[in-house]
Amino acid sequence: MEEFDVVVIGSGIGGMTAARLLAQFGGKRVLVLEQHYLLGGLTHEFSRAGRYHFGTGLHYMATGAGPFLDFMTDGRVQVHTLPDDFDVLHFPGFEFRIPSSAEAFRARLTETFPDEHAAIERFLAGTGRAAAGLTARNVLASFPAAVRAVGHPIVERLYPAAYRTLADEITRTFRDPRLRAVLAARWGLYGTPPATAAFGYHASVPLGFYRNGGGHPVGGPKEINTIIQQILRGYGVELRARQTVHRIATERGRVSGVDVEDTTTGRRYAVRARTVVSAAGVRNTYALLGDAVRPRWRRRLDALEPEPSAVMLFLGLDRSPAEFGVHGENHWCMPDLELAGFREPGEGTLYVSFASLNNPAARHHTVEVLELCDPAFIDEWRGTAEDDRPAGYRALKDRLTRRLLDRLAERWPGLRDTITVAELATPLTYETYQRSVRGAFYGLAATPGRLRSPLAGSRTPVKGLFVAGQDAWNPGVTAALAGGMMAAQAALRPAEMRTMWQTIRGPVVGPDGPWQGYLRVARIETLTPEISRIRLAPLDGGALPFTFLAGQYLKIDLPVAVEPIERSYSISSGPGETGFADIAVKREPDGLGSAYLHDELVAGQALRVSGPHGAFTWDPARDARPAGTLLLIAGGIGITPLLSVLAAAADAGHTGRIVLLAGARVVLFRDDIAALRERLPGLEVELFTGRRIGRDALRPYAAAVTRVHLCGPAPMMQDVLGHLTALGVPRDAVHTEAFVSERSRRTRRERAHAIALAADAGRFTVDVRGEDTAFGVLPGQTVLDGANAAGLGFAQSCGEGSCGTCRVVVLSGPSESDTRGMFSAAEIDAGWRLACQTLPTGDLTISRMS
Known part of the structure; x- marks a missing residue:
């Protein structure tokens, strides 16, 4: 229990x-x-075919969804606005476009149906009152029974139009059957046909909630x-x-x-x-x-009354629907002008959504076709197992699919030839996966x-x-x-x-911690055959939604498979650039993420980003030692965060001595470095093309250095750390960077799980030398987790292994750890480890770094 x-x-x-x-x-x-x-x-x-992603119920949202949705997501959902004419209604012989403005809608109705101008004005004025009646009724439904018993009859008397059927309200107001059809058309937004739908729902949803257009969630x-x-x-x-x-x-x-x-x-x-x-x-x-x-x-x-259900056809395309004149608007295809009930499946009103055109993060194009229906047409197969439906059910799905595709082909000739995936859902599908009554799509x-x-x-x-x-x-x-x-x-x-x-x-309070959301790829610049610079900017322009310090990095979800992979990239632009953040990416052998960014990424695409991250930072406004030398050491692509440091120094008017030592097979960012030298009178640059940065190269700067930033491949960093120590540079003056990816996290989780399974002891003991302190660590926990659980004040910052703050020395006992280029070979031999990355496999004795 x-x-x-x-x-x-x-x-x-x-x-x-x-x-x-x-x-x-x-x-x-x-x-x-x-x-x-x-x-x-x-x-x-x-998802289907490993690349097409389909929504199951949310196809677009009203712009009025903002306040409640902002609260529930702490303001983190980003919405792509649909085109101005966001709903297009197709009737036999004519079409009508719904604009993203209540006033424009009113004007277009009057322009199209001038003889009914007065009726249009009366009708639109009455929709607000009918919607208010529905709201009053629904709010009352959350009150105790006694209040509801008194209040609901009063609401119906005050707002009688809300309780009339849509067909009744439309026919009593208008003479022109085309105008009736236009105003009743989008009943599919709540699922009940005009003959039986309460007008309050129609007034509230298509004519109220969506009166100022629609949008689609990015991602x-x-x-x-x-x-x-x-x-x-x-x-x-x-x-x-x-x-x-x-x-x-x-x-x-x-x-x-x-x-x-x-x-x-x-x-x-x-x-x-x-x-x-x-x-x-x-x-x-x-x-x-x-x-x-x-x-x-x-x-x-x-x-x-019985709930409505739906059939939905999910389509994956190998080309963009924009080739057929679609720009992201929704299309409603009506078979006639009648305000009747459901038709034979395949012959009724179709709602066609081109979701991929409204999702800047989509890599592959999809179409979703929805037809509301009476679920009775699949009653004979209800109760059959999902994986063992009779042949008659499969034949029905095939016939429905062909009919829906025929109707799409009539509207957009050639679209059918682009389809690579087609899958039909019926009321049985929703009954199976959603457990709704008879496959109800919209509830009651x-x-x-x-x-x-x-x-x-x-x-x-x-x-x-x-x-x-x-x-x-x-x-x-x-x-x-x-x-x-x-x-x-x-x-x-x-x-x-x-x-x-x-x-x-009240105002939306955003979450603590790094920003998370989507940024647009504004530019892709090829620097070398192996290295590209990518500019990320806000989706709709303006300032970045976060600020960063020089030396920090971004984590980016790359949609290379059904589930994205996370990779980390240093920001190379300076923190003074508030409209964008640049990253540079090197193509790695067998690198799934870098291959995607080099071969498939296109300008305009949105990528999910979190950041900024990292403690490998330098802030010129807080540098208490401007008289000393700031030594920047880069290996290969590791120069990217150091470019941000140099830009920050230039923006701050820094006049102190800065030395950049950069090693690479090919000199990177030569023009950027030249421009920075013009702005930084104290900048000295030495490039090590095709050769290593050895101890002799570091020796001239060691005595005067007060701060070192080191970034590059792990073996190079390990060597340089050893040289700096031998030259007498204080270890606390040396700052290193190590990225934390989902892959490295997963590896640690897998090792932790394996250790927990293999452990004979219920917990391991960690003794802290010189402090008369010991604490327990559960198998699979890190040393830092155990120390924190014991309430010990271990130095720490990121908790992920990127900052190096939680350094300890393992004096004795078995453990597994990931050093990730944070230490020299001598330091590793001496037992230096990161507490947040060290998993004991037995009892340990450690000492804390001072």
Whole structure:
């Protein structure tokens, strides 16, 4: 039996939102359980052919999604704006383009349908009131039952249009069937056809939420998912995938926990909690209550109209859709002007999204084609196993795929020839992976009946049980986020709720630590056949979103496979350049990352970056020893951070002596160095082309040096460190750089795991010589981790092995460590190690460096 304060069922954005709010403002211990093997609900992505990435539910967002989404992501999500005419409506014989401005939309409607000008004005004025009615109803749904019972009838009387059907509202207002069709067209944004959809949803979503255009998250929908998961873990929320909840347990009318199965191991277990938030949908939530569902609740559930589902065709292309005149706008292809219900699958309204054109980080082009439908057409195959569907089901999918491709070919001749991957999802797909009722795509149907139901909202009749997600607010991913907020509002105490809303409405507070996000490749310059300089700039111009010190580096995710690889590159431009950051990359033999940057990277592409990192820095404003010599020693591409140091010195008007010793087979950055010599009267440069920087070369500068910066290949750094020590240069005056990549982290994790598995002892003892101090280290822990756990004040900075601050001497005992060019050969022989990189394999005796 496990115990948590709150259990959240489902890791869609609604569930994750509720989890964060209850942890942050309620101080709760929160457990999130997800039945899928991927967290994130419809914000996760899948890949095909090792290169195409597809969103599963988020295809574009309204520009009005900003405030709530900014809060949930701490302002870290970057949004690419769709073209000004962001939705294009195609009807038989004519088309209509939706502009990214409410006023422009009004003007275009009037220009196109001048005879209906007065009706257009009345209609658009009324949409705001209908949307307000829907909001009032949804907010009330988060209040206790007594308040809802009184408030909901009042809302319906005050806002009757919100409860009328879309078809009714459109036909009573307009005469022109083309205008009716234009204004009703985008019902696919919430999934219920005009004949049965409540007008409040239409007024709120396509005519309200999207009134000022749309955008797409840079990096794809999974970027939102990734960021939110990082934030949740920061609040102590525990996230578990492959966990099927079989029952919501109750005691005397109150929720008491959940019964769960870990589908990876088959283990069954129970979790006790006084609060359960279900982001699995209203019908699934009541199904999990089992015998606790009372007859009147069952009748109300049965009275709700069936949920809509969808078929979706995912396409990977070998060329850009821009070749066919598409610029990133969405296309809606309507078969006629009718305001009826669903059609035969393949013959209804198609929504076509060219997501890769709106994601500057996308390497390969994709198309997503969505058609809302009644899920009944696959009823005969419901209950069959995913990997053993009958031949008739596969034949149906093939026919639907061909029909959808035929319709695309009619619109964009030649597009079909670019398709290399085509995969169709049906309601069974969503039922399998999303566990939604009959493959529901948008949750409960957006009908007047839903608005009148006491079960459609964040409250339930069971104390301590709340609903989050789409069914607690509106259909759609961003609306599901709002549904999570409603669930949290219902579960929090009044004072906690007030603090929550004050924080959400206040300025966004970004995360501590290095900046993370996307930068655009503004320029690629070939310096030599093996070395390129790459300029990274903000996506939309302006200043860099971070400042850096000379000598720091950036970590960059390189999309070379299904999952990106992380590589680190020094910034070569000076910190005074606020509009860009330059890096230089050497092609390494068999280097996956460098090969990608040299062979495949193109200007305009966005790369995910974090930074700045590193303590290999020099700040002229803080240099307390300007009279001494600043000695910069570079080997090969290791000159890049030293160029930044020189630029910082030049910008600061530094007049002290600076010596640059640079060794390489080919002299790099010759023009840059020449320009810096013009600005730095105290700069001396010696280039060692094709030869090593030996002790004799260092000897003339050793006596006067007060600070050394050394960067290059590990063997070269090891030799130079030995020479400097022999020449009497104080070790603390020498600063070295070593990058930390995900590969090096993974290697350390793998070694730590192997040590933990092989260890006979439960812990190792580390004695600190001369301090009468000892502490325990668990197998697989580093010396620094053990010291920190014991509360010892070990010197430390980065904790990753790049700064050298946590130097210790291992006097005796076995261990594994990564020196990474931080020490000379003599120092390594003397036992010098980095505490953050040293994994004991037995008892150790160490001494701390003074």
